[in-house]
C-alpha cells in the first residue's frame with residue numbers, strides 16, 4: 001500500500017521501471033501500457049518455480065486460487081473501492097455483461113438501459129446480446145454524452161456508461177450522475193477502462209453500484225491482462241451472477257450439481273483464472289501500490305495542457321476534441337484531422353506512438369509514470385514536423401492495418 005515512506009515519485013522514480021524502446025515516445029499507454037522491467041522475471045518465476053515445481057499444488061501453496069481477490073484489493077485502492085469488493089479475471093466485455101445483467105435484475109420493473117454514443121462498442125454490443133438473451137423487451141437507449149444527465153428519468157433501469165470517452169477523452173461527472181441516478185431509482189454501471197490508473201476514482205464515496213475496468217492500459221498488466229469487477233458491498237450478496245461458473249460457486253470443490261453463489265464479490269468469478277496473466281499484473285501492481293493517484297493526475301493535466309497548447313499553436317490543421325476543462329477530461333488528448341490515420345502512421349514512423357480512432361481522431365495518451373515534459377516536448381517537435389511538411393501525404397502511410 002502507498003504510504004508516504006514507500007511512495008514512488010511519479011516519473012523520476014517510475015520511468016526507470018519501464019521498458020521503453022530507444023527512440024520511441026510512447027503516447028499509447030491508454031490502449032496498451034508498456035512492459036514493466038520486473039514483469040518478465042516475475043512471470044518467469046511463476047512459470048519455473050510455481051507451475052514447474054509446485055505443479056497443481058500451487059493453487060494452494062502459491063495462492064493462485066485467491067489471486068483474483070488479492071489483486072482486486074490492490075486495484076480497489078486505486079479506484080476508491082472497499083476492501084473485498086473487487087474481483088479480477090476474464091475480459092472487460094464479460095465483466096460489463098455480468099454487471100449489467102445483475103443491475104437489470106435489481107430493477108426488474110424498468111426496461112431501459114441508458115448509455116451514450118461515446119461508449120466503447122463492446123459495451124454496447126454486450127448490452128444488445130444480453131437484451132436479446134433476456135427476451136423481456138429491454139431497450140438500449142443511446143444519447144449523446146452531453147445529454148446523459150437530462151435523459152435520466154424514472155423509466156430508466158440502468159445507467160450504463162464509460163466514465164472517460166475512449167475517443168474524445170471527455171469525462172462524465174461520476175458523483176453527480178450517480179447521485180441523480182439514485183434519486184430516480186436508477187442502478188449505475190461504470191466502465192472504468194480509461195479511468196483506472198489515469199485519474200483518481202472514488203467509487204465508495206460516490207456510491208457507485210457496479211464498475212468494471214481493464215488492466216492492460218494505464219495499469220500496465222500486459223496484452224490480454226485480466227479485467228476487474230466491482231460491486232458495492234451493499235449489493236454484493238444479492239447480485240445474481242448471469243455467468244454462473246464453478247469458480248463463483250459457494251463451494252466449488254464440493255462439485256454440487258446445482259449452482260449456489262459464493263458470498264460477496266467472489267460470486268462474480270466465472271472459471272479458472274489466468275494465472276500467468278495475473279503474475280504479470282502482480283508485477284505492475286507492485287509499482288501501482290506505491291503511487292499516489294493525485295500526483296498522477298496533477299502531472300497528467302500539466303502535460304496534457306502543454307501538449308494541447310503547443311499543438312494548437314504549431315498545427316492549426318488539428319482540431320482539439322478533448323474538453324479544455326480539467327474536470328471534464330480524462331488522461332488523453334485527442335485531435336480531429338481528416339487524414340488522421342495517415343498522420344498517425346507518419347508519427348509512428350517517426351517514433352511517436354499514439355493511435356487513431358475512426359473516423360478522424362488522433363489520440364495521445366498521457367501516462368505520467370513514464371511520460372514527462374521531455375517526452376511531450378519531443379512529441380510536439382515530431383507532430384510539428386509531420387504537419388508542416390505534410391508527411392502524412394506519403395502513400396505508405398495509407399496502408400491500413402487490421403488493428404489500429
Ligand SMILES: Cc1ncc(COP(=O)(O)O)c(C=O)c1O
Pocket residue numbers: 091092093094119120122123162166191193194214227
Ligand atoms: C471502455 C472500454 N470498454 C471495453 C473495452 C474492451 O474490452 P475487452 O478488454 O473485453 O476487449 C475497451 C477497450 O478495448 C474500452 O475502451
Ligand SMILES: Nc1c(O)cccc1C(=O)C[C@H](N)C(=O)O
Pocket residue numbers: 030031032120166193403404
Ligand atoms: N484491447 C485492445 C486490443 O485487444 C487491441 C487493440 C486495442 C485494444 C484497446 O484496448 C482499444 C481501446 N479500448 C480503445 O480505447 O480504443
